[in-house]
Amino acid sequence: MDYQWYPGHMTKSIRQLQDDIKLIDLLIEIVDARIPYSSRNPDVEKMCRGKARIVILNKADLADEAENRRWMNYFEGQNANPILADARKKATLKRLLPLVNKACQDKIERNKRRGIINRPMRAMVAGIPNVGKSTFINSFSGQSAAKTGNKPGVTKGKQWIRLNKQIELLDTPGLLWPKFENQEVGLHIALIGSMKDENLIPEELATELIRRLKDHYASMLADRYGIDEAKDPAHILEEVAIRRGCLKAGAEPDLVKAARILIDEFRSAKIGRVTLESAEDLVP
Ligand SMILES: Nc1nc2c(ncn2[C@@H]2O[C@H](COP(=O)(O)OP(=O)(O)OP(=O)(O)O)[C@@H](O)[C@H]2O)c(=O)[nH]1
Ligand SMILES: [Mg+2]
Incomplete structure (x- = not known):
């Protein structure tokens, strides 16, 4: 998106x-x-x-x-x-x-x-x-x-x-309006909650968040949700849904609900203290 x-x-x-x-x-x-x-x-x-x-x-x-x-x-x-x-x-x-x-x-x-x-x-x-x-x-x-x-x-x-x-x-x-020089910047602004949530797709945001946490905060997701971090982000989201009892009729995992939980717990740092952008990336 x-x-x-x-x-x-x-x-x-x-x-x-x-x-x-x-x-x-x-x-x-x-x-x-x-x-x-x-x-x-x-x-x-x-x-x-x-x-x-x-x-x-x-x-x-x-x-x-x-x-x-x-x-x-x-x-x-x-x-x-x-x-x-x-x-x-x-x-x-x-x-x-x-x-x-x-x-x-x-x-x-x-x-x-x-x-x-x-x-x-x-x-x-x-x-x-x-x-x-x-x-x-x-x-x-x-x-x-x-x-x-x-x-x-x-x-x-x-x-x-x-x-x-x-x-x-x-x-x-x-x-102030932030920079929108690329999708990464926009995504980060969406993740911290500075963009209107009604225009966002929770599963997509959550999947991107999972990807970043896996890369930079190893074991944070496993510790919080008891999931297998080796899996790909989409599967991890599904597992979070199951672990948190987010199920739809027919025991389908409710990915939207799980995504919202994950994003909320990131925004409030319940999941741990996370910085999405490292100063080291800016220093040549
Ligand atoms: N954890 C934490 N929460 C904060 C801090 N500063 C503000 N908040 C929370 O962040 C939310 C937004 O804060 P606001 O002061 O309304 O932000 P704003 O920049 O005035 O927002 P707009 O008026 O919508 O542009 C509120 O729920 C605050 O309680 C902080 O340093 N730490
Ligand atoms: Mg204000």
Whole structure:
């Protein structure tokens, strides 16, 4: 099947994003730690020239810890100011504040030279669907933040959340469209749940997931479902159905039901912490 992006209503959000980026000093790009490559937006780089950047590897609690470390190294090598995060946790935010200062250092110093002192940095969160943007803003603003309200002039109609003396956050996140350079990227986005499930074929997604787990996470499927991993993905799915009692009339294995279980248990990391893309593949 074709792993397509939400067609249609992206043009509006692109324009919105371009307008919002003009107002900010810092872009906080949230990516999914299980697919840091595919969940990054291809055009953000261009749109954010001259702005400070932070890359949040979110849902790191669901991703493979060894891969988390590799991705941190990779992004550090790109001076992208990365941080591993669970956006639901307050501890994440504590680690984030010093990073904001580091990322914005140039801007803060430029301001100082121009006599502008104590002006908070204005930040915005952006990311593809379901990556944790709202969760992040909620954790952040739940902390101690007060809405600073509409400000006239440059920020007509925008709500800013005052986090502390140093940072204000735009309270609506930017929705990014991911890259769709090939089917692999689309598949990964579908697997983590950032594509509308009603457009997907569960058995096909599950079979692709099984293929990847067999290759990169040997014995994970066997441990969880008690199946024989040597079999091919389609047979493994059938066995998962049988093991989990997913049967249709006439004791036929219900592959759709089994596929949904497998995908859910992958997405919630019940099956184990899995990263689908290795940073090593990007390093020459
Ligand atoms: N395990 C885990 N779950 C998270 C994390 N961050 C967010 N979630 C969950 O991921 C789901 C999506 O989070 P949202 O904050 O709604 O994502 P969003 O980017 O605002 O999504 P859209 O508004 O649809 O674009 C929710 O069920 C969150 O509880 C995280 O770091 N770890
Ligand atoms: Mg949201």
